[in-house]
Amino acid sequence: MQTPPEGNNAVPPLKSGTMDLSPASRDPMRLPAPFSLIIIVIVAALLLDLLPWGGIALITHPDFVLLALLYWAVHEPRTVGQGWGFALGLIMDVADSALLGQHAMVYVVAIFLAQLLRVRMLQLSVAEQALHIITILAISQGIGVLLNLAMGRDFPGFSILISLVLGALLWPIVNAIATIPRLRRRSSRVVG
């Protein structure tokens, strides 16, 4: 799903005598996300994370909850913020039998980075956004690894980097899933 960049919407050339008031891109007409959609996307991501991952998939699967949180932190900053990251992080800590607070810290830092970058990201295409996402994922995963090393655990191997790439590849899909329900039908009304 390629949504056109949101910032530089080309203004359609005015025909003499007529004026098309409908927007060139239907993207700016995106509806605000209903709270239910936010919850549905995050719960779906949580369910994916709760699947019994094991073996190599355990190390390489992307963090779906973090991706969903990042999407909403970028697109609905007034609703989803660091508090959500903290709460879901605690849930993930229990689910993954990790040290309590570990995911919470990682998610909070990731959402903070998303808050810093969101205005810039919204100017860009989804593919370019994915590059920002992989950076955010890399920094947050680095923190997670450092926390585990500080507790005396061993580095699980460089295959954890695959999860970053998969996360970035997943970003357009998350985008599509969370954006399409919010697109307003383009009205057929043309003034003229």
Added chain:
Amino acid sequence: MSAFQEPFFTRGPSPLARLTFFTLIAIAIMIADHRFQALSFARMGIGAVLNPIEQALMLPGHAFSRSMAYFSDQDRLLSENRELNQKILMLAAESQQSRLILAEKSYIDALGEAHPRFAGNGLIAEVIRDARNPYARKIIINKGLTQGVTAGSAVIAGDGVVGQVTAVGVASSEVTLSTEKDQAVPVMVVRNGLRAIAVGSGRDGTIEMPSLPLGSDIQTGDQVVTSGIDGTYPPGLAVAIVSQVEKNPAFPFARIVAQPVAAVSHQRFVKVMLKDPTQIYPRPDVGLEDKKPARDITSTGKSPAQNANAARREQRRAAP
């Protein structure tokens, strides 16, 4: 609120302030969890909600593998059955003997004042899944608080020690495998009774014995079993077989690597050793002259130092 309507005035604390706030709380929680194991209730609460969901998510996979097994496994079942029957015959003689030995032991126990530390029958639990944590070696079993599992209980399988319960949920528990880094089991060498502590290396599923001096009598192939002096693991359970002994005079201790006997990460059913609450036996550091029943470390959650202090206080109170 649409992404395009930036608020004119920011409300509430800045993102950086929030980040600082949440990070500090997260660090505090981590310290509380890591150093003091203070948050098991929060863990249990969240886990109670998550566990049914996880179980439900595993149903499709289970159903699939079960249906596959239904179609494919006739031969395997037959051969397995034959093997098991042979095993039963082989074990029958030993079990007769062990019954005799147990009877003798209980007679001797009744003469002396030793108490059996474990309830006779443990609890059979099924391994639900591995923990989803690439850093830790843990498994989740399907018995929890409601079945009487307590944190600290030893977990064994048919062929030896698997690990120890480290977190208890409502109907499931988390077992840390004996190969997890810093997971310690008090052991002894079968050949000569040499006592040591076996510690998981955290790497490639091996166990190390870091505290044996260079001169100690240990060699590759030695069988290592639990010594039972900790009161957590019953004595005599197979733990590991020494696979590598490295005595480098540059270091005060020998480097000893052992392979765990039980396939610690490949069990389907395990046995949780329940402690018998009616059988409380004195700790060795209380002193033999006043046999005050002191509770043991794992059930109180106190550190050994705290326990020793408590014991000393009790002694002082008893002295005048």
